[in-house]
Amino acid sequence: MRKMTVAEAIREALRLEMKRDERVFIMGEDVGKFGGCFGVTQGLYEEFGPERVKDTPISETAIIGSAVGAAATGMRPVPEIMFCDFLTVPMDQLVNQAAKMRYMFGGKAKIPMTVRVPVGAGMSAAAQHSQCLEAWFIHVPGLKVVMPSTPADHAGLLISSIRDDNPVMFFEHKMLYGVEGEVPDEIEPIPLGKADIKREGEDVTVIATSMMVYKSLEAAKELEKDGISIEVVDPRTLFPLDKETIFESVKKTNRVVIVHEAVKRGGVGAEIAAQIADEMFDYLDAPIKRVAALNVPIPFSPPLEKYVVPDVKDIINAVKSIAR
Amino acid sequence: MKLKKEELLHFYRKMVEIRKFETKVVELFADGMIPGFVHSYIGEEAVAVGACSNLNDDDYITSTHRGHGHLIAKGGHMDKMMAELFGKETGYCKGKGGSMHIADVDLGILGANGIVGGGFPIAAGAGLSAKMRGTNQVAVCFFGDGASNQTTFHEGINLASIWDLPVVFVCENNMYGISLSQKEHQHIKDISDRATAYGIPGVTVDGNDVIAVYEAVKEAVKRARQGEGPTLIECKTYRHRGHFEGDPTVYRSEEEVEQWKKKDPIKRFRKKLLELGTVTEDELNSIDEEVDKMVEEAVEYAKKGKFPEPEKAVEDVYTDIVEEVRE
Numbered sequence A: 001m002r003k004m005t006v007a008e009a010i011r012e013a014l015r016l017e018m019k020r021d022e023r024v025f026i027m028g029e030d031v032g033k034f035g036g037c038f039g040v041t042q043g044l045y046e047e048f049g050p051e052r053v054k055d056t057p058i059s060e061t062a063i064i065g066s067a068v069g070a071a072a073t074g075m076r077p078v079p080e081i082m083f084c085d086f087l088t089v090p091m092d093q094l095v096n097q098a099a100k101m102r103y104m105f106g107g108k109a110k111i112p113m114t115v116r117v118p119v120g121a122g123m124s125a126a127a128q129h130s131q132c133l134e135a136w137f138i139h140v141p142g143l144k145v146v147m148p149s150t151p152a153d154h155a156g157l158l159i160s161s162i163r164d165d166n167p168v169m170f171f172e173h174k175m176l177y178g179v180e181g182e183v184p185d186e187i188e189p190i191p192l193g194k195a196d197i198k199r200e201g202e203d204v205t206v207i208a209t210s211m212m213v214y215k216s217l218e219a220a221k222e223l224e225k226d227g228i229s230i231e232v233v234d235p236r237t238l239f240p241l242d243k244e245t246i247f248e249s250v251k252k253t254n255r256v257v258i259v260h261e262a263v264k265r266g267g268v269g270a271e272i273a274a275q276i277a278d279e280m281f282d283y284l285d286a287p288i289k290r291v292a293a294l295n296v297p298i299p300f301s302p303p304l305e306k307y308v309v310p311d312v313k314d315i316i317n318a319v320k321s322i323a324r
Numbered sequence B: 001m002k003l004k005k006e007e008l009l010h011f012y013r014k015m016v017e018i019r020k021f022e023t024k025v026v027e028l029f030a031d032g033m034i035p036g037f038v039h040s041y042i043g044e045e046a047v048a049v050g051a052c053s054n055l056n057d058d059d060y061i062t063s064t065h066r067g068h069g070h071l072i073a074k075g076g077h078m079d080k081m082m083a084e085l086f087g088k089e090t091g092y093c094k095g096k097g098g099s100m101h102i103a104d105v106d107l108g109i110l111g112a113n114g115i116v117g118g119g120f121p122i123a124a125g126a127g128l129s130a131k132m133r134g135t136n137q138v139a140v141c142f143f144g145d146g147a148s149n150q151t152t153f154h155e156g157i158n159l160a161s162i163w164d165l166p167v168v169f170v171c172e173n174n175m176y177g178i179s180l181s182q183k184e185h186q187h188i189k190d191i192s193d194r195a196t197a198y199g200i201p202g203v204t205v206d207g208n209d210v211i212a213v214y215e216a217v218k219e220a221v222k223r224a225r226q227g228e229g230p231t232l233i234e235c236k237t238y239r240h241r242g243h244f245e246g247d248p249t250v251y252r253s254e255e256e257v258e259q260w261k262k263k264d265p266i267k268r269f270r271k272k273l274l275e276l277g278t279v280t281e282d283e284l285n286s287i288d289e290e291v292d293k294m295v296e297e298a299v300e301y302a303k304k305g306k307f308p309e310p311e312k313a314v315e316d317v318y319t320d321i322v323e324e325v326r327e
């Protein structure tokens, strides 16, 4: 094992895949010489050259659309969209083209592309630079959606995403880039659709994504002092969703809190809650609770932003509201 | 064109306002007083001032992430701008917007914008509305060289052209979109060449010459107000600072920066005014001092203001619905 930050782990996974498979290439705004807006692709331009680490104009539609075209014709592009918020710009290429091509063509096309996207609030970047829009994409059949938390998960899941023959949305939290964790010396692919239990517990299942995994683990420590033991389940991929691991945990605790940073209305939590209600109703001893951002755009001013985004105490409150 | 002395002094004052405001902002950002992102307009003052000096209070502008200069040039209030940058409830957007979203709709300022290229169709829409309402208003759309590669550039300008909308598209070609030089992001040298594709006039001017910008935009505004449709004006300029505060600017040379600093729009204009003999050094110095005071007052105003109450976060999403706050 070695220590790596999330950014380093992503970079390492990109390196490994680019070395392994020459069809893999990166493109996006300022990803080359500049090393990416958040420094994630630093050094890759020097190592692989401008043909495989391509700086693009500010043209998100062309970034995604050309990735679709290249993927359909034998390449394995890894485009980066600088902020999740800018995904609104190439939405047609993602939703109507990338996601549906294979189906519309009767199974005759493959679109192996992985779109890397920084999400999240926490830097007073305001309403157009802070969103978590992952829920939009689980609503689109044809796309896979990955949203890891730890450095090791970012690395392993990115490798699987790049090797996957389908379009994958890969959401990275920008406030996690500097967070360190253990990464195996030999990075192995982690299969999509496999959740991970980040902490075992008995009383309440907390299903958390991305940054909220860390907040839930903090909440776990606090709750322990009050004699409440939570199990923190990180789905890691939102589609395909590892229902089995989630359901096993629910069977054990009979109580569920779902935590994500995106706004609550129509969020991923709603989908997961519905699936649990559907199939695990008999195991539930309390209503399923969701902890999420308030249903507002992310405001600029620090006290407002802090208030809108869910925090450790919101998780603690939700757990306590249903704990035995 | 013969410009009156008061017009020339207005240009000078507005450019100095922007320069001193921005210089202060850079300093306050470094001191940690301003959260989030700040994109400095230093070096590009002549574009905003030259363009906006042709506009009335009820004319519209759409701005960009690098928007402070446009706001000041269009008459935006420095104190409320500064308070917004601080995230205070006394700011233009009650602390909800910050640098990239400052707006003053009463002054026709339809907002800075966090989305590169977001303004093109909005400006076309403001022009459409002016036309439908039968007013004499125009809309000026500010955008960068980098933004000219967005789909919205084509769609917005094309729409404005076929409907003869009263819009002036003002490109601030500062030769870079973040780290990518214009050479690397497009195959043309003059963005105004693209006007041909829409059958509208396209002009390139020295964007560090406030009078050149003023005159080009004057002509375009006249056309727009007469119902003759949009114009594309490219202003060649340069940002003295990095793309954002904190940018290591590894992608351009010190020499290049120094070359452009020699063409500083304010220094140049000041020199020209003195050479023309229209104004005295004392007159200009007293403007400088007045603006220093304005900026100090703006900072005081910003510091005095309170941060918004957290619960205010749920207001202003809709006109009629306010959802519940956190327990």
Ligand SMILES: Cc1ncc(C[n+]2csc(CCOP(=O)(O)OP(=O)(O)O)c2C)c(N)n1
Binding pocket: A029, A058, A060, A082, A086, A089, B065, B066, B114, B115, B116, B117, B143, B144, B145, B146, B147, B148, B172, B174, B176, B177, B178, B243
């Ligand atoms: C849709 C979108 N893509 C990317 C960005 C990130 N971004 C912010 S400013 C900028 C560069 C803009 O360049 P240009 O239009 O030339 O304006 P300048 O910064 O030079 O004034 C980029 C890429 C963004 N804000 N929005």
Ligand SMILES: [Mg+2]
Binding pocket: B144, B145, B146, B172, B173, B174, B175, B176, B177, B178
């Ligand atoms: Mg530029």
